[in-house]
Amino acid sequence: MARTRSEQAVWRREQLLNAALTVFADKGVDGATVKDVAQAAGVTPGLLYRYFDSKEAMVETLLSERGFLPRLRELRAEPNDPRPATEVLTELLESFDRLLVDHAELMALFFSAGQARAPLAALVSEGHRLIGGFLAERVDAGELRAHDTATAARTLFATVAVNRRLGTPIDIAALVGLLFPGEG
Amino acid sequence: MARTRSEQAVWRREQLLNAALTVFADKGVDGATVKDVAQAAGVTPGLLYRYFDSKEAMVETLLSERGFLPRLRELRAEPNDPRPATEVLTELLESFDRLLVDHAELMALFFSAGQARAPLAALVSEGHRLIGGFLAERVDAGELRAHDTATAARTLFATVAVNRRLGTPIDIAALVGLLFPGEG
């Protein structure tokens, strides 16, 4: 297991971030102490400061490196996907929902923030763009009836996200069927 | 200005709660100090302890005395309201949205709470009951097409609430029109 110096450094950094994410999600950023994080990582508090400038820097690193905006951006419907719109949309939303599940602790971090931390806004607008773009495409193609795609995007996004956060995930197929009955 | 002792006590208590609500919503419960609250109220920290046992007791008082569950319960559509469903629904959602505006700080408090505090769940389920009940009624009456009223209720509720919380309120008429196009 001979690890080079720099491998070790990378590994330790990840380990600390993992510990921080777990602890922050569990106790909240304010409720967790640096000592808590260190203990969860099996090191001493001092070591954290070799890797991060401050506790707040850890939060920000978590938000930017572990944020799922990149992965959200990867999510997209194939252009000219031959499948019906509702099918593609359902898949899209389910992927999104799965993203939220995979990053449950981060969601908590987002919501627990006193004043909504900036990354949240980016996340939301990217989600709107993703869904809204797809809907507009299909309306243009004449597959979906003309409708307020912006409002629809916000509706779908909000509904999936909030219900996941509340621990009462919604039936996505039912949601899609509700907005686009008998369509696509 | 002629206030009796007991009037003064009641008034001061309310004032402290107001200050606490503002400060907590602004900085979060953990982020706010007792001193912050006291300063916002123009008194010294010690005084808070004549009215509340602890900082946490303030939060709980706020949640129980200032929660808007009672007001949410008062919201209801008249039975057999002659107006079209979409009109009544729009009014209902707008009232709800207004409630959120009136209690913006409390909303922040709710969301900032790690997960612990129970009142949020009660609020949500009451909202679902309110909207879902109305929808089912109108479906039974044959006014609205048959649809998954539970999912619809959760969708409407979530969409209004989240967008209000994010500071990007939704156009409720558009939302209703989206779910029930050309109906009611």
Next chain:
Amino acid sequence: MARTRSEQAVWRREQLLNAALTVFADKGVDGATVKDVAQAAGVTPGLLYRYFDSKEAMVETLLSERGFLPRLRELRAEPNDPRPATEVLTELLESFDRLLVDHAELMALFFSAGQARAPLAALVSEGHRLIGGFLAERVDAGELRAHDTATAARTLFATVAVNRRLGTPIDIAALVGLLFPGEG
């Protein structure tokens, strides 16, 4: 029960001192709060300050007004008491011991004082004077053998006081018999 103003004042003052003595003896001066004393007296803290300048002033008043130095001074053997010295001495020490019992709370107060409060020294030296004086008298009269009366006084006084304080009172007749066997 019509009490004149000044009677009422005197009565209240005594009542407050009683309450203070009880509470101080129970919790210690530092451990007891002004509120504790007020509650024990059935009044509000503010009132105490009409009668005493400060909490410390209460302690001092207690020490000077309730101290048993005056009563200790009253204690004395009749000059030329015809009874044997050991009998008179035993009676003297028993009176002293009884005094300690009567003022148990004050004893606690004395001992609990960080640096011995002044009155204690006065008490001790008065006790020495009382006992030593009697012994010297009887030695002069040839009734007791010549001995170090000052040391004897300190011995008798210390033994009675400490053992009373420790809750293990000594048998005074035995004590006297020990120092003056077969004498007086």
Next chain:
Amino acid sequence: MARTRSEQAVWRREQLLNAALTVFADKGVDGATVKDVAQAAGVTPGLLYRYFDSKEAMVETLLSERGFLPRLRELRAEPNDPRPATEVLTELLESFDRLLVDHAELMALFFSAGQARAPLAALVSEGHRLIGGFLAERVDAGELRAHDTATAARTLFATVAVNRRLGTPIDIAALVGLLFPGEG
């Protein structure tokens, strides 16, 4: 000055206990603040909490680690010591008195303790056992006249202790001569 980490930790701990003992004895446990102790040790208050859980924990550590019961137990007269009883007894009491001098602050702590703390009782009873045992031995050997050895032990112990505590140490030879004139 080259102190290893663990040596330093032990040393610091001792230093803090020394400081605490001095300060507590001077101002009393309640009267002394954690800041006082820290200042006396030349450190910041926070450091105390790396070594002790609380202020009260410091007191308890002092009582258990610095109590002189062990040293009191080591004190004993040689069996069959050929020297006269009064000589041995004098030496014994002087050792005891010296013990009190060496632990003057602890004595203060003992006395200042409301009544609660148990160690005092153990100390006293051990002292009685020590002195009483020796006296009984010499009475059995026919060297001392028959007398109430228990009362004598309590008398000697109380006299030495109280007078030392009051800052007016007694002449031990005179004390012994008083109880056992012309004997041993």
Next chain:
DNA sequence: AATGAATGAGCCTTCATTCAT
């Protein structure tokens, strides 16, 4: 005479952060 609202100082304790080793 008595109350109790209000203050200000300070207490015990916690914790993010630094730094010598």
Next chain:
DNA sequence: CATGAATGAAGGCTCATTCAT
């Protein structure tokens, strides 16, 4: 790289004391 001793700045809370009513 890693430790853990040490610091400094609060933070929540208590309490003796004052004063308008």
